[in-house]
Amino acid sequence: MKRRILYAIGVISGLFSALITIFGVFTTNRVMFLKLKDADLILEREILAKRFDQHWYETVRKEEMWIESPNGYRLKAVFLKPLDTTKTVIICHGVTENKINSMKYARLFERLGFNSVVYDHRRHGDSGGKTTSFGFYEKSDLQTVVHTIRERIGYNALLGIHGESMGAATTILYAGTFEDEANFHIVDCPFSDITEQVLHILRKDTPLRTSMAIRIANLFLKIRDGYTLGSISPREVVMNITNPILFIHSMEDDFILPYMTKELHALKQGDKMLKLFPKGAHAKSFNDNPEQYEETVQEFLTRFDLN
Numbered sequence: 594m595k596r597r598i599l600y601a602i603g604v605i606s607g608l609f610s611a612l613i614t615i616f617g618v619f620t621t622n623r624v625m626f627l628k629l630k631d632a633d634l635i636l637e638r639e640i641l642a643k644r645f646d647q648h649w650y651e652t653v654r655k656e657e658m659w660i661e662s663p664n665g666y667r668l669k670a671v672f673l674k675p676l677d678t679t680k681t682v683i684i685c686h687g688v689t690e691n692k693i694n695s696m697k698y699a700r701l702f703e704r705l706g707f708n709s710v711v712y713d714h715r716r717h718g719d720s721g722g723k724t725t726s727f728g729f730y731e732k733s734d735l736q737t738v739v740h741t742i743r744e745r746i747g748y749n750a751l752l753g754i755h756g757e758s759m760g761a762a763t764t765i766l767y768a769g770t771f772e773d774e775a776n777f778h779i780v781d782c783p784f785s786d787i788t789e790q791v792l793h794i795l796r797k798d799t800p801l802r803t804s805m806a807i808r809i810a811n812l813f814l815k816i817r818d819g820y821t822l823g824s825i826s827p828r829e830v831v832m833n834i835t836n837p838i839l840f841i842h843s844m845e846d847d848f849i850l851p852y853m854t855k856e857l858h859a860l861k862q863g864d865k866m867l868k869l870f871p872k873g874a875h876a877k878s879f880n881d882n883p884e885q886y887e888e889t890v891q892e893f894l895t896r897f898d899l900n
Contacts, residue, residue, distance in 0.1 A: 617813035620806060624791075625724040625818055629717060630689045642880070644697040660712070660741050662734050666721025670712035670738060672745070675703050679750035683710045683738060683775070685760030687876050688725060691718035697879060698755055701887055705894065707753070710742055714760070727759055727787050728827075729820045732766040739767070743774045751899065755779040758849065758876045762787075762827050765838075765857065769830025777899050778834070779890065781841040782876055785853040787825040793850065831857050837864035839893040843873030843881070866893050 639645035656672040671692065682702045684695040695711040702709050714731050715722025722730070735754070743752060752775045756764035761783035768778055784790040788807055795806060811821040831838075838861055842854035851869060858867045868889045873881040894900050 617809050620810045621813045621817055624727070624810065624814065627688060627725050630691075632691060632693070632718065635691060635693050639693055639696065644880070645693060646700070649700075650696065658741075660738055662715065662720075662722070663737055664715070664722065664730050664733060666715065668712055668715070668721070668734055668738065669719035670710055672708070672710050672742070673699050673703075674708045676706065676708055678706060678708060679746045680707045680752075681710060681742060681746050681750065682707045682753040682755055683712070683735075683742060685735060685754065685756040685763055686711075686714065686717070687758030687760050688714075688727065689717075690757075693718075694757075698757075701879070701890065702755070704887065705891060706900065707751075710738070712738055714763075724818050726818060726820060726825070728763040728766045728825050731759070731763040732770060735763055735767040736771045739774050751776050753777045753779065753899070755781070756783070757781045758783070762825075765827035765831050765834070766825070768836065769827070769833040773834065773836055775836065777837045777839075777894075777897065779839040779841065779893070780854075780857075781878055782843070782846055782849050783827055783840075783854060783857060784849050785826070785828040785856045788822045790849060790853075791822060794848075797847075827857060828860060831860050832862055834861065835863055837866070837893070837897040837899065839890065840865065840867045841870070841878055841886075841889070842868075843870045843875075843878045845871070845873055846875045848875035864897050866896065 636645070640647065654674040656674065658670040658672060660668040660670055662668050684698050686692060686694045692711040692713050699709040699711055713720035715734055716725050746752065754764050754775045761780035764778050764780050765783055768775065792804065792807060807822060811823065815821050840854050840858040842851045844851050858865060870878045870882045870885065879886045
């Protein structure tokens with residue numbers, strides 16, 4: 594009888610362990626290998642919306658660059674130089690997008706007197722890298738991009754960073770973790786903490802309602818990709834940033850909720866500005882409010898003498 598009980602306990606424990614493993618692998622696959630948007634569809638979408646001008650891109654002065662990541666792969670970047678100036682903005686796209694999505698911002702900054710650098714995050718577009726880490730590895734990639742461009746334009750030149758969604762969170766993580774070689778930052782719809790963001794998505798789109806899923810995911814993420822979700826928290830580092838930041842969000846965003854940007858703005862010390870657009874879904878503040886968006890960026894640059 595005792596042997597049967599021990600056998601049953603062993604079977605149950607084995608099944609439980611198997612279920613935990615299956616769940617852990619499944620959830621971390623969703624994080625690490627999040628399905629990317631088709632590159633051709635991104636291009637078609639941006640052309641149809643008149644946010645990407647192929648003729649301009651084909652004729653503008655530019656330099657294609659491969660930048661070696663400290664994480665062991667190459668990042669594809671394009672240094673767009675329509676103007677005779679050293680003023681430059683590095684543009685960081687959101688998760689599942691690529692550098693084509695950044696071209697609309699490159700044209701905006703061109704109108705404001707800046708050249709720009711667009712690049713693909715790891716595992717996106719033409720860049721290398723096997724997984725997406727929502728800012729953990731991306732922040733050191735950005736550090737390398739910033740240092741490379743700073744060396745190109747000179748240490749007295751004006752350099753900014755614009756980030757959207759994951760790119761915005763990556764910008765904060767970079768500037769709040771490393772020595773910041775940029776002069777200003779514009780962050781559009783960043784998350785303040787990836788654990789809260791993942792829980793929000795789980796509760797919104799799945800039956801999983803507790804933090805147990807996060808604990809399991811963290812265990813497997815640490816084993817499989819070397820980090821945990823707890824190490825991706827812009828709110829923990831934003832107070833370290835001394836340079837001016839413009840925070841942007843749309844109040845209709847139900848993917849990354851606007852309170853996250855409000856929280857980051859409140860935590861940031863020193864020069865800062867906040868703009869909340871009443872219209873716009875996630876990462877669509879510019880798409881739905883192009884004129885007001887540009888006016889907001891111009892106001893920010895003027896207010897903090899960044900022209």
